[in-house]
Amino acid sequence: GDSVTQMEGPVTLSEEAFLTINCTYTATGYPSLFWYVQYPGEGLQLLLKATKADDKGSNKGFEATYRKETTSFHLEKGSVQVSDSAVYFCALSDLQGGSEKLVFGKGTKLTVNP
């Protein structure tokens, strides 16, 4: 079945550091890929998405590029802020897999220190 693998956390960075959170996937068809973020005490919210190979999703300084050849969708940000501290979830949806559900990775907790 479809699955998502994220790098193990937690990740601790200093403000203005470069962030990469790795995400790879396994899917039956050609999935759409997403990053969701959960800030402390809040519900998950969509950060960015990409629906086809080579698409780049971007939002709030975060970027991720859909790489079909490496089945990856790594999240990057050039300069993190304390306010970016949250749990980040990579996810996919694969209609060809027979379902419209989102399949999530385990999440990566990011802490940014001043």
Place this chain on the structure above:
Amino acid sequence: DTGVSQDPRHKITKRGQNVTFRCDPISEHNRLYWYRQTLGQGPEFLTYFQNEAQLEKSRLLSDRFSAERPKGSFSTLEIQRTEQGDSAMYLCASSLGGFNEKLFFGSGTQLSVL
């Protein structure tokens, strides 16, 4: 837009008891999803509705679980004869439209089965 609301926020129950959770989606959203999340894991899909029709159920949704969305607005998730393994955060999400549309998540109901 008041967001997705879930009630209660926390529920403590004894093994064998029945519990019911409620989800109020964003008013114009026709799709409603239930997910379950345990500590250190990403959300796992349980079921979803388009309007009042339940279109997909996960194999995780045993016979003890039932979900309804009687008028295509709010939804309830009932767990009968709770077990300790049911302890988790139950998340509700809604969206406008279908596949690949942004999901808006509630803050969840934390269930603890003693």
